[in-house]
Amino acid sequence: MKKTLLLTALLSATALGAQASELKIGLESDPDALDPDKSRTFVGRIVFTSLCDKLVDITPELSIVPQLATAWETSDDGKALTMTLRDGVTFHDGTPFNAEAVKANIERSKTFDESVRKSELSSIDTVEVVDALTVKFNLSASDATLLAQLADRAGMMMAPSALSPDFASNPVCSGPFTLTERVSQDKIVLDKFAGYWNADAILLERVTLVMIPDSTVRLANLQSGDIQIVNQLSATDAAAVEGNARLRFANITGLGYQGLTFNGANGDKSNNPLGQNAKLREAFDLSIDRDAINQVVFNGLFTPASQPFTPASPYYNPDFPVIKRDIEAAKAILAEAGVQTPVKVQVQVPNTPVTLQLMQVIQSMVAEAGFEVELVSKEFATLIADASVGDFQISQQGWSGRVDPDGNIFGFVTTDAGFNDGKYSNAEVDRLLREARTISDPAARAERYKAATAILAVDRPLIYLYHLGWLYGLDAKVQGLTLYPDGMLRLEGVSVTE
Template structure:
């Protein structure tokens, strides 16, 4: 009898303790992440996962100011050719490898030399990095680079275990080992990514969640239904058409922040055989396509007025926006005239796009708009990671894709439109654009930098390797039990101080 009473008592105590010990946060993502290696990945949702998995040297705050993370402070030399960073002590990677200057050197060199790395162009100004103390590194640059801090606040600055990276090579993403608040548990493609709290995290007291599960659910309606049914706790990027119903739901809460990036259509200009089309070979055809789009109507019809119409890599609210290149009004007659000038009557073109309801709706609206100007558009919907793979391979004519944006203007341009840009999938190359963007990188004076971006923008507005459509607001819906979450302009889901009420 005593034994049974003890067992029941112990069981009751165990059950009482379980909710706190096994507290799980379930996050609905609009896509599945690509490879979980900061050196190789490129998806927006991958960066959301990294916010829990991989700490960076530098972070940004809610006002998009650079703030310390794994680097506690930094300073530039007077000539702008050296950046000295002091590092946080007491940090270890998930496999127990210590975080120190040698680890930072190994990470930066990996991003610069790994054949599969997509960070090379982001770090192209770095001539070298060395440990100038056990907890200090010094970057030496080939030329002043005002964008470097911004790069180190993103994937180029994410620190992975040198031990694990050396052992795994290009396969590191199958079992990523970082130094963030959560460590990797498992991944099932198209189903879930699971992380659990890293007890040796240097700031573990701010981490109240024991387990995080990220679920890719491209359909916004299904994603929101899962939140309402209690299967999810947070969903990112809800459809604008659902904003009113979320606000009116007493069981839900909503947060939003204007994004730093853009929505765009990439044109295959020189990336393989599929570039050999009127759209790829003649800028006048791309200009006609752009003029046939009513961007403000897209905002109203697809986004219920929550987005901003745009024609540049920076939103109209940005200090980097060129007011001398305003969003063009739709002009079907001018579009037809440009096609005629290019020797075209009607142009057939295929556009690939992500298979999400919002993007699909947007593309159907664009399909109807441009048809009036002489474009016969066929749409090819695909899963987002596949879309990016197809872009890289050149298996596209036009490709509709978003860029989440960066706090420094260089991050919205350089890697996309310079001749050797790391994610220049159109393979666009204009030496004058390269010159202007490289010179802008070397300037610390914002006014002088803006002049260079404005000049480059005029050229890009003519060449149109990317046809910009507008700028989204990041809208999050949350269960009322989620407390402590703050929406940031970069769209990331930071889990410090987040709790789940009973």
């Protein structure tokens, strides 16, 4: 935290000399669809942060603050949320942002066939236009999570004039930058939107996001000055950045996790030993040494995990601490199950060096217990698409984390939720997590989450490996950048000196 505060102080200083008009950011993978309703990738959210404003945003301290909505109030019974909207906002195509636009966006997110936002907005029954700058969400039940959902893709506002199934090919929002060019697997170019409501805070004329899956190549591009920010710096490259006077290393603890999702009921590929047997998943889990992974792959910069909430969260269940490796126990489970070893299973993994190294380490670890893992490397957007349709047995993927605990669990383990790729279904988990959404008291909510994580610790529809830390390499010329626990790069006040 001290490093983060120091970095913020240093980068917030007034830049001396002329400012460059363009910032180049190296991303670790190519985003999926540039449609907030379809999007599932972390890097996609980084693009949207510059492209599509939301109804509300967060502070570095995780408080909800105004963005396109300037004020809001919840009814006494918790079943209505009324928002006052910012006046004078226009979309990139010049059409006005107003309550009708909010209504069109929310209704699309709830009804569009390809929307993965449905579960996030399921509490909204109807959207009422009170007047041009006032919108009222009538809820089927009190929803403690709704504001946090509206601080992410569910709250991103698209121009109603551009809404179509093909929105991603020409996204039109109201953010500080517009899409100029997208070259798949190469780059995304954004240019400043002159009509932005907060244009004075945007000092850059252009932002270019360059897709560089290889962390070594990203570092080389930073060292040469071809890019000014490395998003997701490899942990093993942190020392090289810290030792370079032209560069700066920065990190902040994140809200999310990385893990392994098992296909239990999503198509033919669910018919595999681990997909159908929770005890075999337990044996697989016990074969993994999370502490060793953190040291070997991440230089000790991340936090081992066995549940979706960090130990610092009030929703963490202390009855299920990080699992310690126990090869003998894993072997005993396989013997008791009477399965023939090695138990063969296929794991799809993103095609980046770090994730490949992670899975190669796990591949070696679980082999000692009697598992034979075949790794299938895929470009990340392809991996996510394949996961959604069940074209996997185990998928190595994670989640960047959300302010509200619901965002780290509900969409992944409730029946038919948008990110429940393995099609896990447990009526008691559904009941507990739906109840948690309706409760505002943190202690009462925590009881539900702890009960749900106790069930998930047995069923293991997915297993958690580590909590994320956001690691950045920056050119010292980058000024004014503040780090956020959600890992998003907010560019208000950011400049690059010549």
